[in-house]
Amino acid sequence: MTKRYRISIIGGGSLGTSFFNRLVEGARQRVGRTLAVTLHDPLPLGPGLPYQQDSDAVLLNSPAAYSSAIDADKEHFCRWLVERGYGTLEQVRSRYFPRAVYGDYLREFMSHTIALAGKLGIEVAHRAFAAESIMHAGDGFRIGDSEGHVTYADHVVLCVGNPPSARFAHLRGRPGFFDDPYPTTKLAPAISPHQRVLVLGTSLSFIDAALALHEAGHRGHIHATSRSGRLPVVKADSLAFVRCTEFSRMAASTEQVTLARLREAVAAEYFLNGGSEAELPDAFRDCSQGALNYLNEEIDAATHEPRIWYSVALGLMTSVENLWGRLSERDRADFSAEFDSKWKMRRISFPLANAKKIRELLSHGALSIAAGFQSVRYDQVRRVFVLNERHGDAIHEREFDAVIDATGFGTNVAGGPTPLFASMLATGMGAADPLGGFRVNPGSGLLVNTAGKDEQISVLGTLACGAYFWTNSLDVNVRIAARQASRLLAFLSNTPMASADEHATARLTVSDDCL
Structure with a gap:
């Protein structure tokens, strides 16, 4: 046998x-x-699920150069795009492509691998x-x-x-509640064009949902809320070249790694690569002056500033991944409790083109973004969702016809x-x-x-x-x-x-x- x-x-x-x-x-x-x-x-x-057929407004979170399905062949996806007429290798590397296009790539890649397995007798x-x-x-x-x-x-x-995610399990089954925005093509047919829409979360999933709804013809007001009201970083079309020598040295050594030591090393890498004190406010920008002001500043910085801090954050990924397992369980827990959400919101980025679209919706009053989320419930009598949001010392209530949970996965x-x-x-x-x-x-x-x-x-x-x-x-x-x-x-x-x-x-x- x-x-x-x-x-x-x-x-x-x-x-x-x-x-x-x-x-x-x-x-x-x-x-x-x-x-x-x-x-x-x-x-x-x-x-x-993530790369199924969807609106072309829903883009990958990374440019094509960082999206290969083969670790040893970083340009595999880029070459696939070139072969299908999406542009030259130079043109596609820095572009953010629709998730559905990446799904087509994965579908073909899986078929290729199954065929190869058959030839090998697997x-x-x-x-x-x-x-x-x-x-x-x-x-x-x-x-x-x-x-x-x-x-x-x-x-x-x-x-x-x-x-x-179980964050809003109490709303499941309520008419007009979506516990996941994907595929975003399901949203517009189920939400009337002039209904009031509440999006829970202000990160990438919110951007996908808002843009997909608007491009499908939705003209009712869209409001996005979270506790912090933070938006992701706007990614520049080009990045500064950096070398993360300090982290590479740590990864190759046997020295004890602590959270405090990693913080020191991040600062060292930033200044060794030409970062300055003057650029640091850009690295720690928040939305305290409002989402529109934040996007104006982010778009300007992404267009005109070197953003060395962001290039360093990208360059550190491989080394931090290798060092993560050498941190104590306590240090990993402290990072998750104190820094994880801040790190993600400054490390996660979205394309300049989408940032400009969100800014336009804000400018025209079609969209609002706020901090201070407290709770949301469904009022069975009025058949509306009721949002409680803190503004200063007061709690404000607002009513919505539909709610989209875009807070991300659990x-x-x-x-x-x-x-x-x-x-x-x-x-x-x-x-x-x-x-x-x-x-x-x-x-x-x-x-x-x-x-x-x-x-x-x-x-x-x-x-x-x-x-x-x-x-x-x-x-x-x-x-x-x-x-x-x-x-x-x-x-x-x-x-x-x-x-x-x-x-x-x-x-x-x-x-x-x-x-």
Whole structure:
């Protein structure tokens, strides 16, 4: 009987695609190794939820040069764009493309990888149902899905995306409430053109929702609110070249790493790269003088200033990711509590073109943005949503016909509506990390069970946010996926293959309709 090693990848979106490709490419060197890979995802493979078909107003958070699905080939996406007539290599590198275009790229990339797997003799199957449980079965795992099917695996890769947010669970099911703005094309058909719309959150998802609604013809007033009222940074079309030598030295050394030491190193990198005291107010700009004033200043700075602080922040990503695991648990917790939200709002950026569109909506009174969010409830008698917002010492009430939760994804795997997470926590196979996601061994990338032992379950994306830094960044996640796949390949090269057993018939075989 043919021997094989069974791998189940739960999640066939961008991370599952990137991991699967690295696994298949690496398997070229594993002559005699027979793999059987099952991809679990109720959606078509490749785009996943974030990169499904949507409005062209919904752009990637990173330019094409930072969006390759292959860590070792940074210009893979750029070349794909060139081949399809989007421009020259030089032209596409700095452009922010629609998410739907990236979804097309991932769809083709997954199809290419499946075809390559077939040529290498790797069996591939797609379970087009949601995985709802993982249990031990002998030396491997038993995976149950929403339709009662069972798949057996020797190794599991968990990359199902972001846990759903429970921030406004009390509004679910109310007419006019959207617990996620994506795809934004669902918003305009469900919201009358002149209805009053409240967007909860003032970061990138809010920008996507507001612009998509306006471009679809919505003319009612849109109001966005959050506790801070902060908007993301406006990204310049070109960035200053920087070298982060201090962080690279720290990453290569064995010196103790503390949060205080990292703060010192960030300041050192800034000044070593030509940063000045005069530019620092730009780095710490807030919206205290109003959103319109903030955008005027941001657009001016993005157009005319070198913004060395932002280039340094970008350049530090790889080194900080490597150093994050060397911080104590207390330091990581302190960062998450004191600096995380501020770091994200100054590190997250949106394109200059979209910043100008938001400014225009503000200038014409079609949009308002405010700080001071307190609460929102649904009034069943009047059938409206009521927002409580603090302005100075007073609490103001405002009524809205529709509410869009654009506060972003959750990170808490406990107590949510996801059956898979509930199953893993109930059986002790996984434990919630205090900083979010599951507890993961940062060295191995494997899930840590309640007994403190590593399971043969690789964890990627936001589900590993307690172990890794900035797991909502596309390029960071692609890098971690490549590393995890390489570890699995190294493990396979030194481990005897598992024999086929009586459960083999439970696996699907590949067919055209499921790919």
